[in-house]
Amino acid sequence: MAANRGGWDDTIVALATAQGIGAIGVIRLSGSNAIAIAASLFTSKDLMAVASHTAHVGILQENAQLLDEAVVTVFKAPRSYTGENVAEISAHGSPFVLEQIIQACIRRGARLAKPGEFTQRAFLNGKMDLAQAEAVADLVASNTAASRATAIKNMRGGFSNALLNLREQLIKFSALIELELDFAEEDVEFADRHEFTTLVNGLQLATRQLLHSFSLGNVIKNGVQVAIIGRPNAGKSTLLNTLLNENRAIVSEIAGTTRDTIEEVINIEGLLFRLVDTAGIRNHTSDVIESIGVARAMEKRSQADLVIYLFDVNELSAADLATVVNEFTHEQLRYLLVGNKADASIKQHKEKFSAFPGLLLISAKQQQGIDELKNKLVETVAAGGINTEATLVTNTRHYEALQQLDNAISEVKTGLAQHISGDLLAIDIRNCLHYLGEITGEITNEDQLDYIFSKFCIGK
Ligand SMILES: Nc1nc2c(ncn2[C@@H]2O[C@H](COP(=O)(O)OP(=O)(O)OP(=O)(O)O)[C@@H](O)[C@H]2O)c(=O)[nH]1
Ligand SMILES: [Mg+2]
Numbered sequence: 001m002a003a004n005r006g007g008w009d010d011t012i013v014a015l016a017t018a019q020g021i022g023a024i025g026v027i028r029l030s031g032s033n034a035i036a037i038a039a040s041l042f043t044s045k046d047l048m049a050v051a052s053h054t055a056h057v058g059i060l061q062e063n064a065q066l067l068d069e070a071v072v073t074v075f076k077a078p079r080s081y082t083g084e085n086v087a088e089i090s091a092h093g094s095p096f097v098l099e100q101i102i103q104a105c106i107r108r109g110a111r112l113a114k115p116g117e118f119t120q121r122a123f124l125n126g127k128m129d130l131a132q133a134e135a136v137a138d139l140v141a142s143n144t145a146a147s148r149a150t151a152i153k154n155m156r157g158g159f160s161n162a163l164l165n166l167r168e169q170l171i172k173f174s175a176l177i178e179l180e181l182d183f184a185e186e187d188v189e190f191a192d193r194h195e196f197t198t199l200v201n202g203l204q205l206a207t208r209q210l211l212h213s214f215s216l217g218n219v220i221k222n223g224v225q226v227a228i229i230g231r232p233n234a235g236k237s238t239l240l241n242t243l244l245n246e247n248r249a250i251v252s253e254i255a256g257t258t259r260d261t262i263e264e265v266i267n268i269e270g271l272l273f274r275l276v277d278t279a280g281i282r283n284h285t286s287d288v289i290e291s292i293g294v295a296r297a298m299e300k301r302s303q304a305d306l307v308i309y310l311f312d313v314n315e316l317s318a319a320d321l322a323t324v325v326n327e328f329t330h331e332q333l334r335y336l337l338v339g340n341k342a343d344a345s346i347k348q349h350k351e352k353f354s355a356f357p358g359l360l361l362i363s364a365k366q367q368q369g370i371d372e373l374k375n376k377l378v379e380t381v382a383a384g385g386i387n388t389e390a391t392l393v394t395n396t397r398h399y400e401a402l403q404q405l406d407n408a409i410s411e412v413k414t415g416l417a418q419h420i421s422g423d424l425l426a427i428d429i430r431n432c433l434h435y436l437g438e439i440t441g442e443i444t445n446e447d448q449l450d451y452i453f454s455k456f457c458i459g460k
Helices: 034-041 095-107 117-124 130-141 145-155 158-182 193-222 236-244 288-303 318-330 346-352 370-381 396-417 422-440 446-454
Strands: 012-015 024-030 054-062 065-075 086-092 224-229 262-268 271-277 306-312 335-340
Touching: 012 095, 012 117, 024 034, 024 095, 024 117, 034 054, 034 065, 034 086, 034 095, 054 095, 065 095, 086 095, 117 130, 117 446, 130 145, 130 158, 130 396, 130 422, 145 158, 145 193, 158 193, 158 422, 193 271, 193 396, 224 236, 224 288, 224 370, 236 262, 236 271, 236 306, 236 335, 236 370, 262 370, 271 370, 306 318, 306 370, 318 335, 335 370, 396 422
Parallel strands: 224 271, 224 306, 306 335
Antiparallel strands: 012 024, 024 086, 054 065, 065 086, 262 271
């Protein structure tokens, strides 16, 4: 096993709970001396003699100095998170006390863990594959029900299982091809090319479904950036405030109130939306600051995942709106048309803008049509609904490897269509297996691993 690679045998220590004052703080030790180090500080009982998966209350002290009264939980290798000996010390949550305990562990031979090092060891000891380990980081960072559900599913191996299936089929076929090569003289075909073509088509379909899931997976993990764009005084800041339920942005009847962009996050039905209020866009302004604001608004417009084009229904004509739609279509923006200040006369305005079927009419000030707008936002992002049961790709590294896999599969398909020889086909298949292995960590190099785990927090 790779467990001892590069001096892995040392014992690491870190605070596993958040920095700062809390009711308790948990210090985690992992490595061959983890339990011995905890035992040497724990004077109430001999921790070296206790069974795995047991918790013990007692006094922690170093030499004659009392450190804390704490609970120590013992996990013996290999039945622990990392696969190594693990001791978890739940102490009182004073940063000073916790730091003293950590320092005492270091004096006894432990060293401070690097970010993600516990999970990295779990991976190296075969406790989880790389995709699962990465899902642990996502789970720690998750902030909505949907992102949590996706991370848990992937941590438990949802994504990995989907890949494993693909991999097994490929290996089966490549074994048959290799066999053919052994009998090259005899010109036999063990691997049925028709059957393989079907298999490869299935593989590509599955790969593309996973690739496709990335846009939703990414949304669930990182949220959707929505820029509220429109002319000055359309009510953009009012809408932001209404959606947030607080007076975040300054609202006034003076055109050009908002200068800088304002970003706030809301959670609608478990999805995160990053709303950006922008300066009203007008062509002629002599105000230097306002024109910088307009430039920023234009930038947000092109960066956003979705644009809400907000306009005053009393001010904009249907012809003006058609011009805007043309411009957006030309720039290939995803947008929602929202007519504001419809207040008491929604019906009349519906007729005025009947040429725009997807249009919504609201009153940001009187809070009308806001629920419809929220529904529409969710719908636009998650066409077909959000099904967290489905396997979703949420990681850019996986997405890129899947793209490479997709290309490699296309190579195999071309090869099959051109009846290339078994040895060339075998190379293309090995390429496919390589990209699959990159995702789950069968094929990695140490630099890459260090990079992936460095993005974790310390203590995880
Ligand atoms: N009647 C009515 N007035 C509204 C509505 N929404 C906003 N207003 C008013 O329109 C004016 C402009 O609102 P803001 O929210 O500041 O508009 P804005 O689009 O952010 O304007 P800039 O920041 O200048 O680009 C304010 O006086 C609001 O009270 C609405 O639904 N109905
Ligand atoms: Mg504003």
